[in-house]
Amino acid sequence: MGHRSRHAPHRGSLAYRPRKRARSIVPWVRTWVFSSSGGLAGLPAYKVGMGHLVYTESYKASPNFGRDVSLPYTLLEVPPLTVLAVRVYSSGKCLGESWAKLDEPTTKKLARRTKPGKGSSIEDIRKLSFDEVRVLVSTNPDQTGIGKKTPEVVEIPIDAEPSKALDLAAAWLGKTLKLDADAFPAFKPGAAVDAVAISKGKGMAGPIARFGMKLLPHKSRKTKRGPGATGPQRPGVVPATVGRPGQMGFHHRVDHNKKIVLIADASKFKFEGGMKHYGVPRSSLIGVSGSVPGPAKRLVLLRLSIKGKPIEPPSIAYNSIS
Known part of the structure; x- marks a missing residue:
């Protein structure tokens, strides 16, 4: 018979x-994790690059307990965030919003599709029955090493009780937040986070690179860099499960269970000549273990890990970037 006698797994x-x-270069989050920290549940940052550090393993169940371990990590720059608006929700539906009085330079920096609205006052919002409070924040990339002015706008919930969250949002409205324990108490060394970002775009790609298929034998007819068969003769339809050429990269991805290994100011690092494809960071820096999606300068949104557990802050003995 003209079929294979062995089964191969789906590629x-x-x-x-x-x-x-992806529909936007700004990542989005469908599920947030709350820990009643009294701060923002998400942290937008720009990807700077990667390095490695050496730390002493303190986890007793690890086979490397007490030894020096080399760990690759990704460095992210967190510029100050400007709180543009406050929104209240009930069962996932927005009930009302209140915008800050923005000056003309800030309004010009915003993208064209982000037009500041009027909304209601904070006093009117307090009268509503809501169960979640979120703030609309904009990044300040002109205070980083990226070299652009147009900010990204992200909506982040406040990790607190609704009444307390509204008090915090009212105090933050129109102000600038920095990476500190007041606005981001949950993001500290040792915390487990998830990195949400848009992956690096590759453009058009074939099924070999796109799905990891094996090359056909060298005596195959018509093609080698493709599937052996796209489906039966009848029905004359190519199944959706068959790998086909198409877009590769620039996808919305979530990288789970990253550990925060360091938080520091850019002035404590010596960036001789700047970071490759980025520039010289000038704001607060945060390092997460491993890699995160996207190229340098790409916006990365950190949230508390949905399934990871925090660890003890690592004792760093060597940092390749510093």
Whole structure:
């Protein structure tokens, strides 16, 4: 018979369909994790680059307990955030919002589709029955090493009781927040976070690179860099599970269970000549273990890990970037 006697596993995951370009370069979060920290539940940052550090393993169950371990990590720059508006929600539906009085330079920096509204006052919002409070914040990339002025606008919930969260939002409205224990108490060394970002775009790619298929034998007809068969003769339809050429990269991805290994100011590092493809960081820096999606200068949104557990802050003996 003209079929194989052995079974081969399906190439490429079916969990990431459709493999198309993300709708926006700004990542979004569907599920937030709350720990009653009394601060923001998310942290937007710009990807600077990667380095490695050496730390002493303090986890007693690890086979490397007491030894020096080398760990690759990603450095992110966190510029000050400007709180533009406050929004209150009930069962996922927005009930009202209140915008800050922005000056003309700040309004010009915002993207064209982000037009400041009027909304209601904080006193009117207090009268509503809501169960969640979120703030609309804009980054300040002109205070980083990226070299651009147009900020990204992200909506982040406040990790507190609704009444207390509204008090915090009212105090923050129109002000600038920095990476400190007041605005981001949950993001500290040792905390477990998830990195949400848009992956690096690759453009058009074939099924070999896109799905990791094997090359066909060298005596195959018509093609070698493709599937052996795209489906039966009848019905004359190519199944959606067959790998086809198309867009590769620039996808919305979530990288789970990253550990925060360091938080420091850019002035404590010596960036001789700047970081490759980025520049010289000038704001607060945060380092997370491993890699995160996207190229340098890409916006990364950190949230508390949905399934990871925090660790003890690592005792760093050497840092390749410093």
